[in-house]
Amino acid sequence: MNKIFEIPLYPYERSPDQDPPSVARHKVIVVGAGPIGLGAAIDLAQQGIEVVILDENDKVSFGSRAICFAKRPLEILDRLGCGQPMVDKGVVWNMGKVFFDDRKVYDFNLLxxxxxxxxxxxxxxxxxxxxxxxxxxxxxxxxxAPIEIRGRNKVSAVGTHPDHVALEIDTPEGSYNLEADWVIACDGAGSPLRAMLGKDFVGRVFEDNFLIADVIMEADFPTERWFWFDPPFNRGQSALLHKQPDGVWRIDLQLGWDIDKEREKRPENVIPRLKAMLGDDVEFELEWVSIYTFQCRRMEQFRHGRVIFAGDAAHQVSPFGARGANSGLQDTDNLIWKLKLVMEGKAPDSLLDSYDIERVHGADENILNSTRSTDFITPKSEMSRMLRDAVLDMSEHYEFARPLVNSGRLSVPCTYDRSPLNSADALDGPERTRPGSPCPDAPLGDGFLLPRLGDRFTLLTIDADAPDRIEEDGIEVTRLALSVKDDPTLALKERYLGDATSAVYLIRPDQHVAARRASFDETLFRAAIRRATGKE
Amino acid sequence: MSDLILTPNIDGADDFYAELLATHEGLETAESNALNARLVLILSNHIGDRGVLSQALRAARLQEEE
Structure with missing residues (x-):
């Protein structure tokens, strides 16, 4: 039977755009049908903006690749109308074990x-x-909805103009030209578009290779993340075992720098390594094997006029900490509402510069975290190895050492603390919901808070009065009126009020806080709306 | 007599660890060892309490009390 990643999901079809003489102009062209490109295009289309996705391939990802999706991206996917099937299919996990040398040093529960x-x-x-x-x-x-995917459409040239972007596209039937008002480049870490525009992509190369294998087995390993430092079956290196749906297990084995990649990838070399790890009596089948190296780097700027980069095309991190696809979805979550307002003439073009500021900040945070994990997993000097091993030895005996063990700090969304879109914090409220923060969810009777926010500006009032609707210079804001009584668990109070007795929050379409205050004040909130849309 | 703290007690553990590694950056192993020795003495002086220091010395040998 063919694997899903071997079947063309969006096979090449001839488009009328390929027939000259006129060059078709689209509103938005998304380059790359990976998780980020598809997410961006869905967001645009469900808000009525015409979009064409181009991909040089016609299939989904070859092999499992990104496997760990965090809460914030799942919340974004809910807004995009496809969170539920992901959660239904996915494996939920909270528990893990850390091993050092030949022994388990501790268990954890993410709680x-x-x-x-x-x-x-x-x-x-x-x-x-x-x-x-x-x-x-x-x-x-x-x-x-105005959305189209074109498989086997490879961008071969790009030209930037003040009012549009011109693309030349290769297909199995020859090349053709397209124009777009805007281009979103989601064409991956090796981004051809980035290269064509001559933009640099600098950062740190990690001299290491990792063997990554998807193994199908009927094993009674629990649904936990197991991480080994310096195990007997992979001396001096690390290993990871993690469960995926359909009885597929992800195994990562660090191999070091001086290896013969082609040789290491052959099943006759992979299988003995896996047997040493899993035990001789475990029956398994190899589904997919790859060897990867990685870098931590980002573009200096993500926005280049009408070409905007997102996901791995804009920034690349080490895989420890699941910050690749997760942060890419946060990129487009940040971008699409801004682009929509600019396209509709409801916000100045400069609003898009805040995408650059906010997501460069996010990328830097992700690079910092994943670099630290990598430095812990693969110490670069004798002393850093000695300190690392001391932490691991002590983690078996003393609880204090466990927060220092770093096998990947799992992805959490960043707070846009110094964003030009934030208004000064005017509520003596919880730190976690200060302006710039992503809204934390809270239960509301038989539903939840986040599905009631998003796609538009919202005025969230908790035990406070405000108009049901405000319009400020084309930006419509609707009120969501709540009371602490709506949540008997008091999570809403704890997350949004703290010691305050009432609050009014201005929440952006990407569910980040733009402004907050104890009560509604028309002048101040109108100014906050202007500020959040790049007008002040 | 106060007890040695062996539960997490450092705010921003990752920031601290990164700072510790950065302090050693560029040093030869012998220099790093000397730095660690100075650090132990500085921290010991800061703690001051002989009872706590004795507990810490035993803890570092991974000989658990009980």
Whole structure:
């Protein structure tokens, strides 16, 4: 039977755009049908903006690749109408074990906070993730939304102009030209578009190779993340075992720098390594094997006029900490509402510069975290190894050492603390919901808070009065009126009020806080709306 | 007599660890060892309490009390 990643999901079809003489102009062209490109296009289409996705391939991700999706991206996917199938299919996990040398040093439970609709993490193969996104594209098409995917359409040249972007596209039937008002480049770490525009991509290269294998087995390992430092079956290196849906297990083995990649990838070399790890009596089948190296780097700027970069095309991190696809989805979550307002003439073009500021900040935070994890997992000097081993030795005996063990700090969304879109904090409220923060979820009777926010500006009032609707210079803001009584668990109070007795929050379409105050004040909130849309 | 703290007690553990590694950056192993020795003495002086210091010395040998 063919694997899902071997079947063309969006096979090449000739488009009328390929027939000259006129060059078709589209509103937005998204380059790359990976998780980020598909997410961006779905967001645009469900808000009525015409979009064409171009991909040089016609299939979902080959092999599992990104497998760990965090709560914030799942909340974004809910807004995009496809969170539920991901959570239904995915493996939810909270527990883990850390091993050092030949022994387990400790167990952990992530103990996710109560009162959130979505779990802290799910594990799901990237090919399923992309398949669910493609299904959502098909659903939107059936509803008449203006979205199209063109498989085997490879961008071969790009020209930037003040009012549009010109693209030359290669297909199995020859090349053709297209124009777009805007281009979103989601064409991955090796981004051809970035190279064509001659933009640099600098950062730190990590001299290490990792063997990554998807193994199908009927094993009674629990649904936990197991991480080994310097195990007997992979001396001096690390190893990871993690469960995916369908009885597929992800295994990562660090191999070091001086290896023969082609040799190491051959099944006759991979299988003995896995047997040494899993034990001789475990029956397994290899589904997919790859060897990867990685870098931590980002573009200096993500926005280049009408070409905007997102996901791995804009920034690349080490895989420890699941900050690749997770942060890419946060990029487009940040970008699309801004682009929509600019396209509709409701916000100045400079609003898009805040995408650059906010997501460069996010990328730097992710690079910092994943670099630290990498430095812990693969110490670069004798002393850093000695300190690392001391932490691991002590983690077996003393609780204090466990927070210092770093096998990946799992992805959490960043707070845009110094964003030009924030208004000064005017509520003596919880730190976690200060301006710039992503809204934390909270239970509301038989539902949750986050599904009631998003796609538009919202005025969230908690035990406070305000108009049901305000319009400020084309920006419409609707009120969501709540009371602490709506949540008997008091999570809403604890997360949004703290010691305050009432609050009014201005919440952006990407569910980040723009402003907050104890009570409504028309002049101040109108100014906050202007500020949040790049007008002050 | 106060007890040695062996539960997490450092705010921003990752920031601290990164700062510790950065302090050693560029040093030869012998220099790093000397730095660690100075650090132990500085921290010991800061703690001051002989009872706590004795507990810490035993803890570092991974000989658990009980």
């Amino acid at each position: 996710p906070e109560e009162g959130h609709q979505r779990p802290a993490f799910i594990n799901l193969q990237q090919y399923y993730f992309e398949e669910f996104l493609v299904n959502r594209v098909r659903e939107l098409q059936a509803e008449g």
